[in-house]
Amino acid sequence: MRNNKWAFWAMAILTITLLTTCRKEIPSGTHNTNSMDDLVISPDFNWESSMPVHIKVSVNMIVQNIGKLCKISVYDGNPSQGGNLMTTGAAGFDYPFEAEWKLPTALNLIYIQAENDNGISLLDSVEVSGNITYTFAQSMFKGSKEMLTEPDCSPANATNTLTGNAVYNLNNGTNYYVTNSFTGTIHFSGSGATITVCGTMHPQLISGMGVSCSIVVASGGTFTYENTLSMSNGARLYSYINSHVTLGDLNLNGATTKVLNYSNYWTISSQFIPNGILENYGSMTMNNGLKITSTILSVVQSGSITIHGDLMLTTTLTNNGSIEIFGHLNLNNGTLNNNCKFIVHEDLTLTSGSIVLNGGYFKETQSLYINNPAVVILKNKSLLSANNYHQGVTVTASGSKSTIKATGQAYITGTAKVSGPIEMITSSGTLGSGNLSNFINGATLASIANATNIINLGDCNPEGAGPNATPPDLDADGVPDNLDAFPADPTRAYINYYPSVNVFGSLVFEDLWPSKGDYDMNDLVINYRYKMITNAHNYVVDLEPWYFVAAAGAGYSNGFGLQLDGVLPGQVQSVTGCSLQNSIISVASNGTENGQSRAVIVVFDNFNNIIHRVPNGGSFFNTDTTYAKGYSDTLKVLIHFVSPVTQASLGSPIYNPFLIKNMNRSVEVHMVDHLPTSLVDFSLFGTQSDDSNPSAGRYYKTSNNLPWVLNLPVKFDYVVEKTPIIQGYNFFANWSESTGVSSTDWYTNKTGYRTKNKIFH
Ligand SMILES: [Ca+2]
Ligand SMILES: [Ca+2]
Ligand SMILES: [Ca+2]
Structure with missing residues (x-):
């Protein structure tokens, strides 16, 4: 995206230069003068070297996070490279940050940052051309990370294009681009070709996608393929933020095939069994289940995954983002490490495998049964919540106190114990079966209304538990302490x-x-x-x-x-x-x-x-x-x-x-x-x-x-005494006669911009 933008600006500057050059030949246009009185100025010119802009920044917050505030900051350059803070403030669900501002007309790019109380920070650059409206499309979960450099879709770069409904045999080591629409047939010849999708690619057939072949869907690009996309070892499917990927089926044949997703619009129709490498920082929808087995090399799940159907897990999956399952969870001796949000909508009976929550939120919207030999471990302010909760095996905890919540009824059967730093809360404060002898090593029982353990609301946990289950906000102004420049002053943030x-x-x-x-x-x-x-x-x-x-x-x-x-x-x-x-x-x-x-x-x-x-x-x-x-x-x-x-x-x-x-x-x-x-x-x-x-x-x-x-x-740098400004700044006339359109940086110290002996030092 950056390269793309620079190419765009290079074109824009070239165009303006050409226009300016042409304008000089028009008698009524810019003329060389040393006299202010000779300038020909539009009555509409405001003489400003700054442009008033309305800045509007939205964040992609999940519905459950109504009321939670992110901090938006706008910089005049990349803050990690010396960019200066300009304006800052709050944004939340359906509550964009808005500011009335002025930006220097010489400034081409601003940087916008969003931060939440979990320490997640997103950053992007935005071109300056009139009012600024920007939405952070990426969700703000624990494992979010900054985007990779976007592919260069500029016409200057994307010269080797696939178009129409033709048949293409791709050469090894060659980069191809879809810049408009492609509906034909693609034969990879085994290794090394890359297709970058900047426009719309809806092919009839893709074959031979072997070692190091790549399909890269750039921002704004759409890739639709109703058939099965088969990827051999080393092949890659990358999708960037604001791209669209829709697949019938996807076969990852080999340990080093890789799917990397930043898009919020990534959908597969068939059951997805990802061998190789899966990294998700965006939002993926799987319409017929997800099966993660030991043939997968690695999974990074820091975005959002919505599964219609079942999640089958026979190996270890670590979730740092959001997983929501509308079918069943089948733990066939698999281990789920859940550090963020995990929601199951069908009844869940655990009879094998392990679930380890570490500061995590696990929600069963109906009934949860935990039976021997399944293992459930809670660590560090985790929340395990179900409508009806049936515990037939001991559940242990460590670290700071966790909560087990039953919005309906809780049943503890046999010799099962609730052990360690756990507060169990039920609607009535009583159990459907079991009694206080089932609570050992500090575990306690209370009603939801009388809960004492606080599990904060957050991106990972839309439910929370205990009184005032909000992030630390000492002055209660709605801005969490770590984002509040005045954490003890509710009137300032x-x-x-x-x-x-x-x-x-x-x-x-x-x-x-x-x-x-x-x-x-x-x-x-x-x-x-x-x-x-x-x-x-x-x-x-x-x-x-x-x-x-x-x-x-x-x-x-x-x-x-x-x-x-x-x-x-x-x-x-x-x-x-x-x-x-x-x-x-x-x-x-x-x-x-x-x-x-x-x-x-x-x-x-x-x-x-x-x-x-x-x-x-x-x-x-x-x-x-x-x-x-x-x-x-x-x-x-x-x-x-x-x-x-x-x-x-x-x-x-x-x-x-x-x-x-x-x-x-x-x-x-x-x-x-x-x-x-x-x-x-x-x-x-x-x-x-x-x-x-x-x-x-x-x-x-x-x-x-x-x-x-x-x-x-x-x-x-003002001019010396009695010298008209037009004689110290060589592009002042060009700027003012163009009504501020040309030479917007006339006041800077670029080579040739000033007559040095007329500037005060
Ligand atoms: Ca505050
Ligand atoms: Ca405050
Ligand atoms: Ca004067």
Whole structure:
């Protein structure tokens, strides 16, 4: 999938490059200019280098896990390779994680992670192109693991294709692809050929699938074969997530044949007897039973298996995922090690073999009979649950206490004992046969209502036992302790960062509004990082923006504020961390500015109060390279809301920041088309160079649509004093004249992007 995506982007970039090249030949398109006034800018351009996105992430939780929360985290790169955390929060059954966010337009891929309280973590990358909607298809059982690298289905790679209903004799050592539809006949010639199914393969016949022959069903691919697929030693059938495999029958003839499945749609009609190697991390459905005998070399069962018919086990099977049987379980001297979920729907009589539960859940929905010489062992908080429970042989336990639960009645017969750390619970607290003398070595009996032993609910155990059978959640906010950034605070759960945990963004201003300036965009340069604390509902509890002044190439004593357009002043409980020292701001007791219809927080009224200039450093601050650099205090603003605020009403960061011109409270400079506050002098709009039209929602643009403010998702290297930004950044004109479509990474430091001597160092 990754290779595929890169190939796609390579094509996309090539296409854009070609379009751009063509565009240069069109007279009205991009032209070389050093003057901002010569730019031809669309009135619709928002001048943003970040794109507002709605992020929606769903997890594939089983129905029984209603109420259980996973943690979703979104990174700007692979977190194992230095990617930074951006936004995070909760997702559950039918409860997607949703966030209002902005992503840098130069960012092509984001990484999304899902974690549950069992320590299971899934990770995938997602292309950025508008709003993000993603579903984790893989279930989150104990043995889940990260996907292998997906096959490359790109047209550049998949050149050797099988199509139509033709007959193909495959050559050894050759890779074939089904990219569209194939309904013909395939003759493997014994060894080494691989078919990768990217489209739909529904063949009439497949023969000769011998040593090292492979069928690989890629994501989005479908492989349907109603006949018997016979695989000789070393042959492989691999299926990836979101692929579909439907087989009539499957013969694995030899110890090193291998079936590897990540798909949630893998179905076989006949009884499946897997010789060789079976690894399942997805969901498999077997419509006529499963028989696991000693001819199998190894089984890894970490996904979900649904069996219509019987499961026959004559060897050892270890289950780390979910197995649900609608027929019978036949243990013919086989051993079932169950570490996760195992459900049987027909009556079950055990007369041989062993069942060992280790933190596992075993459910018989009807009647369970355990008779000599069958062995049942419970370890470490296991739950053995049946409707009617008949125990004719001693059941032992070890480790932390396990529970045997009979939702109907329990019968202990003969000399059978319940031995060791076990609490047996029945609906009445009594037995249909047997008495307390059957309970030895610490075993106890209670009613379900009065159970004391707690077996937590989880992915493996949808039933649980005992009081408050939920995962540890100290503050009871629904977010398990190990996923809760505030495990002792029920009002807070997650920490989000904008642009990301280790990245500061930049706001760069011209301050002569309503006159236009020199477009060096350094009259005030503010670096920011916003931290948002959210609760279990993904509502924002606290907003903690940090700001510092990187530069101020200005003669004015400018201030800086933040308007939250979707928040009323009364929704703010408190504000701390601002610098208001020149008595020009009237602040209410909750820290918001008085006289405002929306919540406004003035961060500083005069930047001179928070910067530290070097002695004799000149009147401008950090824009003149002939002087040493000064530094700024970092204002760590903390805005706490009366009630948590939805992300939808708050909007995407960085909300609506603005400059206050030279301590004149009635003059503000905002990003284009952002609302001024209630305190501005509206008579200034449309005067001098300003071409705002408040009644049309047009604000802070010149008649040729130039801005007074730019917002960058990085610590921006601004230009030196009196140099128009267009002369420092060589693709600024291309970017802005293309309405932000081309040169989306104009602000980065790639070779040839900057005129170095015009950038402040
Ligand atoms: Ca919690
Ligand atoms: Ca909490
Ligand atoms: Ca300027």
